[in-house]
Amino acid sequence: MNESVLVIGGGPAGLRAAADLADLGTSVVLVERRNELGGAPIRWKYKTLAPELRPTEEVMDPMIAAVESHPLVKVYRDSVVERVSRAAGNFHITLRTNGAGAREIPVRAIVAATGFEHFDASRDPRYEYGRAANVIGIHELEGMLKESRVVCKDGRKPKRIAFIFCVGSRDRATNPWCCTVCCGVSIKQGIELKRLLGDVEIYNIYIDIRTFGLWEQLYWTSMEEYGLNFIRGRVSQIYDTGTQLLVKGEDTLVRGPFEVLMDMVVLAVGIAPGEGTAQAAKVLDLNCNSFGFLQPRHPNVHYDSGKEGVFLAGACVAPMSIEEAILAGSAAAMQAAKFVREPALQGAAD
Amino acid sequence: MADARAKAEETGRFIVERQYVDDRRIHEPKKLDAGGIDISGRWGVLIEPRTITTFDHTLMRQVQRESGGEFIHRCFQCGNCTAACPTAEEHPMFNPRYFIHVVRMGYSAELENVRKYVYLCASCGRCTEACPREVDPSGVMAAIGTVVRKLS
Numbered sequence: 001m002n003e004s005v006l007v008i009g010g011g012p013a014g015l016r017a018a019a020d021l022a023d024l025g026t027s028v029v030l031v032e033r034r035n036e037l038g039g040a041p042i043r044w045k046y047k048t049l050a051p052e053l054r055p056t057e058e059v060m061d062p063m064i065a066a067v068e069s070h071p072l073v074k075v076y077r078d079s080v081v082e083r084v085s086r087a088a089g090n091f092h093i094t095l096r097t098n099g100a101g102a103r104e105i106p107v108r109a110i111v112a113a114t115g116f117e118h119f120d121a122s123r124d125p126r127y128e129y130g131r132a133a134n135v136i137g138i139h140e141l142e143g144m145l146k147e148s149r150v151v152c153k154d155g156r157k158p159k160r161i162a163f164i165f166c167v168g169s170r171d172r173a174t175n176p177w178c179c180t181v182c183c184g185v186s187i188k189q190g191i192e193l194k195r196l197l198g199d200v201e202i203y204n205i206y207i208d209i210r211t212f213g214l215w216e217q218l219y220w221t222s223m224e225e226y227g228l229n230f231i232r233g234r235v236s237q238i239y240d241t242g243t244q245l246l247v248k249g250e251d252t253l254v255r256g257p258f259e260v261l262m263d264m265v266v267l268a269v270g271i272a273p274g275e276g277t278a279q280a281a282k283v284l285d286l287n288c289n290s291f292g293f294l295q296p297r298h299p300n301v302h303y304d305s306g307k308e309g310v311f312l313a314g315a316c317v318a319p320m321s322i323e324e325a326i327l328a329g330s331a332a333a334m335q336a337a338k339f340v341r342e343p344a345l346q347g348a349a350d
Numbered sequence: 351m352a353d354a355r356a357k358a359e360e361t362g363r364f365i366v367e368r369q370y371v372d373d374r375r376i377h378e379p380k381k382l383d384a385g386g387i388d389i390s391g392r393w394g395v396l397i398e399p400r401t402i403t404t405f406d407h408t409l410m411r412q413v414q415r416e417s418g419g420e421f422i423h424r425c426f427q428c429g430n431c432t433a434a435c436p437t438a439e440e441h442p443m444f445n446p447r448y449f450i451h452v453v454r455m456g457y458s459a460e461l462e463n464v465r466k467y468v469y470l471c472a473s474c475g476r477c478t479e480a481c482p483r484e485v486d487p488s489g490v491m492a493a494i495g496t497v498v499r500k501l502s
């Protein structure tokens with residue numbers, strides 16, 4: 001039991017870290033505070049993944065199955081790490097499972113992969129989120145797309161749908177950072193809506209389009225093959241007329257203020273550090289940056305928490321895509337495995 | 351020219367900050383009667399708001415049907431065409447990127463305002479060489495010209 005690593009969080013990053021550590025022969029304690037594994041992609045029922053619109057299951061199912069079936073991984077769902085103490089090079093963790101009380105487990109290293117939460121759009125009153133029935137978030141649209149049923153609250157088929165980019169992002173009044181994936185995710189959803197609904201007009205209202213790397217292809221395809229509309233500007237207000245939504249903004253490319261009626265508005269809500277990350281930071285005594293993300297020792301080396309034996313992975317460090325979260329999980333697993341076997345090697349990568 | 355200026359000064363002469371309102375949005379009936387009371391003059395002046403109230407996609411589809419215009423929807427408004435264009439260098443009202451967006455989003459009122467400048471295009475093709483998305487802006491300019499002519 002001495003060679004055991006605690007992984008906190010069962011999203012893409014944590015699952016990959018747990019599976020890799022187990023494959024290397026290290027036993028793993030995987031703690032997930034919700035009652036299912038998979039993190040955001042499973043919780044919010046992502047239908048397909050950007051950039052190639054491949055089914056989410058292709059990526060998530062093998063990782064979940066690997067972790068659930070591996071004899072070296074012990075999964076605790078509905079559980080949180082309540083206390084961590086360090087003694088003689090080991091951590092003693094107190095784990096509390098809903099309905100099953102607390103237990104103490106010794107581990108040699110810890111990987112924090114506590115992920116993110118979506119920005120709560122009701123914090124920005126401009127968008128009527130939580131008040132107007134047909135204003136929804138991209139995370140909620142994922143679930144509707146998965147069921148292949150996208151309709152307005154009164155059952156009508158939407159004819160005009162606006163996506164508002166950077167909701168709760170790049171804004172001093174809310175969060176100043178860019179969430180890096182919501183441009184690509186919104187455009188992906190626009191394509192899926194075209195495929196599902198056919199005669200629907202999609203309006204993407206953006207400040208900048210940030211479809212980084214190979215995700216740029218999504219942007220091109222969405223215009224060239226699916227005819228999505230792009231309007232550069234920011235929305236100042238949405239008025240609920242009862243049946244439709246009047247969206248007020250400026251098309252900055254023609255210096256033209258607009259007030260246009262839409263049937264549905266989808267908010268590209270950003271990635272924010274969640275309560276789960278704050279909880280882990282507290283029990284592990286980790287540094288957070290001014291935004292609330294876990295702060296690595298060096299901004300360019302994410303896995304290094306700066307605390308001996310504690311490693312970081314995934315969207316708890318910075319907004320990122322699933323492919324990046326998986327890589328981060330693998331990287332943190334490698335560092336933890338190295339630490340467990342050869343503590344003297346820690347820091348050798350620097 | 352002098353005539354046009356005199357006429358422009360005459361329309362909406364009661365409007366404060368007149369220079370910000372283009373002629374087309376001013377409605378100034380010569381004679382206005384409200385239940386037997388003559389309210390001609392400044393009380394009858396109406397200024398249409400310049401707010402865009404709809405995106406009308408028929409305009410773009412018309413341009414796509416004309417030769418040269420079929421790839422207009424590819425444009426992502428980088429402005430490389432305008433940057434390469436010798437006419438735009440000389441004429442402040444000539445801007446291929448702008449014409450493309452106005453048509454792409456169906457801003458017909460604005461197209462009315464700028465339509466006469468579309469024909470300043472020299473068809474030199476420099477914009478088409480510069481365009482990163484193979485929109486063929488030179489062809490699109492010709493297609494917009496054709497559509498504008500057909501609409502009038």
Ligand SMILES: Cc1cc2nc3c(=O)[nH]c(=O)nc-3n(C[C@H](O)[C@H](O)[C@H](O)COP(=O)(O)OP(=O)(O)OC[C@H]3O[C@@H](n4cnc5c(N)ncnc54)[C@H](O)[C@@H]3O)c2cc1C
Nearest residue numbers: 009011012013033039040049050115116276314315321322
């Ligand atoms: C709407 C939307 C759509 C997206 N679509 C795509 C896409 O198509 N392609 C793509 O590449 N990326 C996409 N992303 C990004 C993707 O969701 C993230 O990159 C990915 O989920 C990050 O993985 P993670 O493991 O770091 O975090 P998460 O997925 O957030 O997983 C973290 C896990 O840790 C658990 N946890 C948190 N705190 C604690 C704690 N204290 N104790 C125990 N457990 C805890 C959480 O319950 C959760 O299960 C999308 C994001 C959004 C907002």
Ligand code: SF4
Nearest residue numbers: 166169178179182183
């Ligand atoms: S990824 Fe796009 S929508 Fe999201 S915050 Fe960045 S620029 Fe805005």
Ligand code: SF4
Nearest residue numbers: 435471472474475477
């Ligand atoms: S073809 Fe017309 S729009 Fe293009 S560069 Fe020449 S003058 Fe400018």
Ligand code: SF4
Nearest residue numbers: 425428429430431481
């Ligand atoms: S160069 Fe091409 S993509 Fe760029 S604004 Fe002109 S037509 Fe559009």
